[in-house]
Amino acid sequence: MTAAPLLARYAEGMFWMARYVERVENLARLIDVTQSFESPGREAEAWYALVRINADEENFARRCGAVSPQAVTRFYLDDTTNPTSVPAAMEAARTNARTLRPLISTEMWKQVNQFHREVMETAPDDLEGDALSRLCARLKEGIQAHTGITEGTLFRDQGWHFYALGRLVERADQTTRLLDIKYHLLVPRGREERRLAELTQWGGLLRAAAGYHAFRRVAAATFDAADVVGFLLADRSFPRSVLLSLHEIEHHLTTLRIRYGLHGTADALERAWETRAAIEGRSAERIIADGLHEFLDRVQRDLIVLAGSIGTAFFRDWRPFAEADSP
Amino acid sequence: MVESGRTNPFAAYDPGRFFCELTAGRPDDRGAAALLRERIAAIGLDGLRARARAAERDLIDLGITFTVYSEASAIDRILPFDCIPRLITASEWTRIEAGVRQRVAALNAFLHDVYHERRILKEGVVPAELVLGNANYRPEMEDFPVRFGTYVHICGTDLVRDEKGEFRVLEDNARTPSGVSYVVENRHLMLRAFPDLMEGLRLRPVDDYGMRLRAAMVEIAPAGVDAPQVVLLSPGIYNSAYFEHVFLAREMGVPLVEGADLVVDNERVFMRTTAGLWPVHTIYRRIGDDFLDPAVFRPESLIGVPGLIDAWRRGNVALANAVGTGVADDKAVYAYMPRIIRFYLGEDAILPNVETHICRETEGLAYTLAHLADLVVKPVGESGGYGITIGPRASAGELAKARAALLANPANWISQPVVSLSVGPTLTEEGLRPRHLDLRPFTVTGRESWVLPGGLSRVALKEGSLIVNSSQGGGSKDTWVLEEPAP
Incomplete structure (x- = not known):
């Protein structure tokens, strides 16, 4: 039985879905560690480091203006219009998953779909105090669930x-x-x-x-x-x-x-x-x-x-x- | 009144003068309907509601959705699912199956004729201008042979059931009928959420639709190709039926392609793969004729494939459904279907039409104008339940508008009496209530026809509503066809 080769569009979709998903996990990791780098009185500097390593200085200045921990966490976790945010990456991952539905397992699609909804429901409260670390943990776990399902079900x-x-x-x-x-x-x-x-x-x-x-x-x-x-x-x-x-x-x-x-x-x-x-x-x-x-x-x-x-x-x-x- | 969860949910159920698909006496159901009612009552309203909520959640998580477009937004919605199944007995199904097969055979014979000898037009059975002047008539199809004479490979026949329980054909869908994915998904959903309702009942399975469809697509591929490559051509993820396209591609095990994935070179069709161009032999297209090939039809179409029609006319690729089938399922041609069946097959229609008045004819127009308040007025060549005026439900203003539209362009309209659509018990906020249903069986035809047992039962969820279309607040039910009793 010779299967037809992979549609070029599917190859591209697979590549990008995986990139976006990996990006979500890594952003969560970066945000989590940045929080632990805050030093009293100089919180903004630690958070601005995050903006700089993502080469987001201009993008951030345009959307948010002044640097504060709240502005940076909102920018990355609760701003769907910022293309470098977690919700934007998750949206892009889901759009790719949607075009890939003929190819990927139903379980993969279902989890991406559910997790996407969860990410889109992120509320300002989730970014405050100790909730932030829990949010980052949930984001990591959501992606790890994706990775595990993919490992176990993708042809x-x-x-x-x-x-x-x-x-x-x-x-x-x-x-x-x-x-x-x-x-x-x-x-x-x-x-x-x-x-x-x-x-x-x-x-x-x-x-x-x-x-x-x-x-x-x-x-x-x-x-x-x-x-x-x-x-x-x-x-x-x-x-x-x-x-x-x-x-x-x-x-x-x-x-x-x-x-x-x-x-x-x-x-x-x-x-x-x-x-x-x-x-x-x-x-x-x-x-x-x-x-x-x-x-x-x-x-x-x-x-x-x-x-x-x-x-x-x-x-x-x-x-x-x-x-x-x-x- | 809102019923509590503990009363028998059928206690307050009253279908009135309509035929009810679950409570009307049907001697040949061998007690299945009564058993089903008992089981539904045993689960109780609260249990039904809890399970229905879980089932709808499932549909959202699985992304079994269609997209509704309004002026500015596109919203993903699930097709509302009603958990009370619709029952069809073995003898009812035998009749329906024979009826839709006959209908599909007649549609194919009609299409072959109008694109070749035009006997039916020459003999005056169907007015020539109705066919040749029809916007869906495709001169490109003239004298073009299709394998096995099959033009309509996938047909959805919309049936309604009148007060006496007689099935009648309301409409043929011979272009790109949709909804079959819900038939299969609804059954899966019922198996997950309500295994106790079907226990021990012998139902005709619906699982092999994809295999049957693929087999037909392989049959119609150009002769001489060893292992034909079948693809499903979709407009893409923004199309409202994208979920169904995915479903069918998966069930057939073939790639879902978009126009840009295909190229035509030297009158052959290829898809773009990581390994280069790969030949394609059959295209199950879910794109309307107009958009298929910008080189032949609408030049602005971005979802089509330039050169596709040439490749097709060369016999290098098969298209399902064939181009130009819209001339047969037009509402104006529909009125002639009983005569078309007799003309080609020498038989009476097994499933009667709904009485239809053709407003392009003086008599039909006069009758329609005189009885506007009692008739359903439909534009020809439209789908999705748009543009319909239901006389008895319309305000004076709406009737006046319909009258003006009729007079402005009579040929664009047909009218029919209001059919008293059958009802089925449906779970509502108030409890189980009668809601109107229709039925769309699907017929797959390559060399021969095969009819999926059952079909899509669409339900008008609004009280009293007759419009079952998903774009206008309709939902669906699982359709159970009982097996023939063992001999």
Whole structure:
């Protein structure tokens, strides 16, 4: 039985649905950690870091004006008109799911549909005080339910690989942003205060990435910044590390090439290798010494090119008539 | 009066002069209706309401919705579901099935004739200008052969039941009839929420619609293709029937494509896939004729496929339904259906029409104008229950408006007496109340016809209302066709 190849529009929808869903989870993680970075009297600065790592400065200024914790949480959690918000990402995920309904499992669709409704019902009260952390937990759990249902029910044909590619590209990108938040955070001047504050911040970062416990298992008893950077960027076993994401991206591209004969994957594979080489080719200490922020910026740009390469080959700039089979 | 949950819900139920689908005596139901009433009473109103709420929640979560468009907004709604099923006995079904098959055979013969020899027009059985001057007549179809002479592959025949319990045809839907997804989904919903109602009753299954449809689509594919690729062509997620398109694509196991997914090259149709162009052989299209091919019909159509009609005329791809079927299900042609059946099949119509006056004819117009307050006036070539005036329910102003419209363009109208549609007990705020029903059986035709047992029972949820269309406040019920007794 030979199944027809995947409709290009479905491949694109799978890729983007996965990206949007992953984005929701990561935004929830970022917001959760930002809350723990508030220091008395300077709350706004911690929250503005979030706006900066998402490159949302202009967008935020236009919609919200002055920076306050409330303005930033509303901007990301309760503003459907802001295209970078959680509700907007969830809306986009659901629209993609809707176009993909002929392909995805009924259970996937049902959960996306229900969770979308829940996200759209976010009320101002959910952003206040301790409710905010609970909201972030619910968002993470909703996406984790999606991921679990997908893992357990989605048919593993081409669509699955495009879904995985979307998720991994987004996850790698989001991990670089999470790491970058450290660049924007302030630390106290005194030597000992600085050491302690940094410890707290790195710990918070690891917790936000669900990597604190794993990190403790692999890191030395006393650790420094380079250990954390090395872990989030280049650990081979941590599910949210950039390196592991790149490895998996290569795996899915290779499967598409070998099992489904999709030779358009060649360029994207090369991009993934290059980015991986850049991470593997230098130590975390070296990266920090050369400028962590600049390095993360470069990885983010590489990922954009990688996604564009997948899109060009399979979604958008698709060339009609080039390889037409004759019936 | 609002009934409490503890009284027998049928105690205050009174269908009045209408035929009731659950309480009228039908000797051949072998006690099924009485058993069903007993079980409904045992669940009680509170139980029915709680389960109905859960069932509606289910529909929302599953996104089994249609979209209603008003001036500025698009709202996803569920088709309201009434949990009291409608029962059809084995002998009733035998008659309905034979009747709709006969009707579909006549429609196909008629279409073949008007696009070829035009015998029926030459012999004056149907006025030629009614067909050739019809907006849905497609000259592109003239002398074009379709496989097995089948033009109408999927047909929805709207039936109503009068006071005596006789089924009559109200309308043929031979273009892109919708609603079949609800037939299957309603059954699934009933199985989940009311397994105790159907326990032990032998009902005709509805599950194999997708398989039958796909088999027909494979049959009609161009000859000589080994494993024909079937697709369902939808206008996309903003179409009000998108859920149904998804449902049918899934049930058939074929891709749901939009116009932009298809390309025509060298008079062959392909779909755009990750691996390049992939040939397509049969298109079950849920797009109206006008929008199919901007190169032939409406040039501004963005949902169509340029070159599709050429590829079709070349015999490289099959379309279901064929182009130009709208000339057969037009309300003006409907009036002639009993004569059309006799002309081609030499038989009397098994299912009678509702008496119809054609306003393009002097007599019909005069009669309609004289009895406007007693008649239902319908525009021809419209669907969805729009533009209808129900005389006995209309205000003086509405009647005057209808009269003016009739006089301005008589050919655009037909009129019919108000049919006393049958009713079924329906769960309302007040308790079980009679609400009017119709029935749309679906016939799938490739080489031969197959009729899905039952069909869509639509129910007018407003008290006294006769309009069952989903866009105008109608809902639906599960339709149970009893199996023939074992020999």
